[in-house]
Amino acid sequence: MTTRKRRPSGEASREHILSIALGLFREKGFDGTTMRDIAAAAGLSLGAAYYWFPSKEALVLAYYARQQDAHAAASREALERLPDLRSRLGAVMHAKLDMLKEDRKLLRAILRSTLGADEPTSVFSAETSEVRGQAIAIFLDAIGKDESVPEDARPLFAQALWTLHLGLLLYFVNDTSEDQTKTRALVDGSLDLVCNLAPPMLGPMRAEITALLQNAGLFAAKK
Amino acid sequence: MTTRKRRPSGEASREHILSIALGLFREKGFDGTTMRDIAAAAGLSLGAAYYWFPSKEALVLAYYARQQDAHAAASREALERLPDLRSRLGAVMHAKLDMLKEDRKLLRAILRSTLGADEPTSVFSAETSEVRGQAIAIFLDAIGKDESVPEDARPLFAQALWTLHLGLLLYFVNDTSEDQTKTRALVDGSLDLVCNLAPPMLGPMRAEITALLQNAGLFAAKK
DNA sequence: GTCTATATCCGGATAGAC
DNA sequence: GTCTATCCGGATATAGAC
Incomplete structure (x- = not known):
């Protein structure tokens, strides 16, 4: 971040282009x-659009950042209010779906470039590690100080929940049921399972599961 | 399939193009x-290549079919020989990784267009339902008549294993550890977990889990 | 630093001639 | 069935206006 707060013309253009682009993405995928569409709709030349966003991908990265902020804001209130783990997790997941439900077409298109770690727009890439960290942090907040999850297992559990949430999003964007009710049921069912499995997880299999996730190291600290 | 067995020039061209294309994919992604590369390497014009494969995607679909046949063949012997569920599942999964280990770069690129159900090359699409069914059938064969999985739960369990296998493949193509040893460990660990979880799954939570998967209906009969 | 205009490259895809 | 020519859109480059 630079020291200056905002330049009247420049940053405004950037925001303008992003808004126009997201609108077109929602409309036409x-x-x-x-x-060329984006530049024209924003009343700019092609060159100007590329000046602010060096690629179409860059618009997607900006979109991620925006959605992540929106999700954090939408979750905050529920996280402070709800007393138990299960309902906090439900609130977080459903808030995300509510936020994304108009964007399923866009998300399907984006998904295509979203799962190979060497793609910049991948959810696993270095370029998205900050957004990813923020997303995982929401789950960590949802876990809070719940006693059913031992303190040292919380970061790992948050990462596992984030992974689950990716799978649910994949189902969500392809869900053809009315209002995506199937996804809603899947969210509730899988969270029930996870929360019911948590107690046994504290018992005999805990070391095994922890070692497994740790060793996989999908979420190693970003360099 | 047409009635004619094979046209000397025609089908040969098709096979030739496919082989050349897969080689280039492995080499350059x-x-x-x-x-144009493919056409040139195959000694044909661009138009001729498009005559046999109407899109680059079509080459991917042909690749799927080839790999599926290879995997079925590679698994057959182990399925007949191995006496217990856990080792059959391990053999099936490791056979797949062995088969795909030279193609990780290619797979990462393909993955980008592989997870939105409206993409023809998606693992969930109508276009790939036949290949998908064959892949699930291998897991069904691996389950066999194992008593730890009740007969009526076997198709569902096979589908769940196939889903797990997708997640493992996603990890595999992005795995940077030497010889992908991390993926191998993840395969073994997750299969151990699944097979240890199977007995409880027969107990109290069985109805719940079954209902959840059934309701999700990801694998509804292909129309 | 912000932007226009234009020309150009590249690669997927298509049309139509032979 | 195979070819050449062409279109289209993402991306780059450049020269210059303000």
């Missing part, structure tokens, strides 16, 4: 929207 | 290989 990602591939269906050309950079 | 999917995006790094152009249809």
Whole structure:
């Protein structure tokens, strides 16, 4: 971040282009929207659009950051209010789905470039590690100080929940049921399972599971 | 399939193009290989390549079919020989990784267009339902008549294993450890867990889990 | 530093001639 | 069935206006 707060013309253009682009993405999908469309709709030249966003991908990265902020804001109140783990997790997940439900078409298109770690827009990439960390932090907040999860297992559990949430999002964007009720049921059912499995997880299998996740090291500290 | 067995020039061209294309994909990745490259390497014009494969995607679909046949063949012997569920599942999974280990770069590129159900090359699409069914069938064969899985739960369990296998493949293609030893450990650890969880799954939570998967209906009969 | 205009490259895809 | 020519859109480059 620079010291200056905001330049009147410059940053405004950037915001303007992003808003226009997201609108077009929602309307016509990602591939269906050309950079020429975006520039024209924003009342700028192609060159100007590329000046602010060096690629179509860069618009997606900006979109991630925006959604992540929105999700954190939407979750905050529930996280402070709700007393138990299960309902906090439900609130977090459903808040995310509510936020994304108009964007399923866009998300399907984005998903195509979202799962190979060497793609910049991948949810596993270095470029998205900050957003990813913030997303995992919401789950950590949801776990809070719940006694059913021992303190030293909380970061790992948050990462596992984030992974679960990815799987649910994958189902969500492809869900053809009315209002995606199937996804809602899947969220509730899988969270029930996870929360019911948590107690045994403290018992005999805990070391095993912890070692497994730790060894996988999907979420090693970002360099 | 048509009635004719094989046209000397035609089908041969098709096979030839596919082989050349897969070689280039392995070497330079999917995006790094152009249809012009493929056509040139195969000694044909661009138009001729498109005559046999209407899109780059079509080459991917043909690749799936080939790999599926190879995996079924590689698994068959172990399925007949190994006496217990756990070792059959391990053999099936490791056979798949052995088969795909030279293709991780290609797979990462393909993955990008592999998870939105409306993409033809998606693992969930109608276009791939036949290959998908064959892949699930291998897991069904691996379950066999094992008593730890009640007969009526076997199809569902096979589908769940296939889903697990997708997650493992996602990890596999991004695995940077030497010889992907981390993936191998993750395969063994998660299969141990699944097989240890199977007995409790027969008990109190069985109805719950079954209902959850059934309701999700990811694998509804192909129309 | 912000932007226009234009020309150009590249690769997937298609049309139509032979 | 195979070819050449062409279109389209993402991306880059450049020269210059303010």
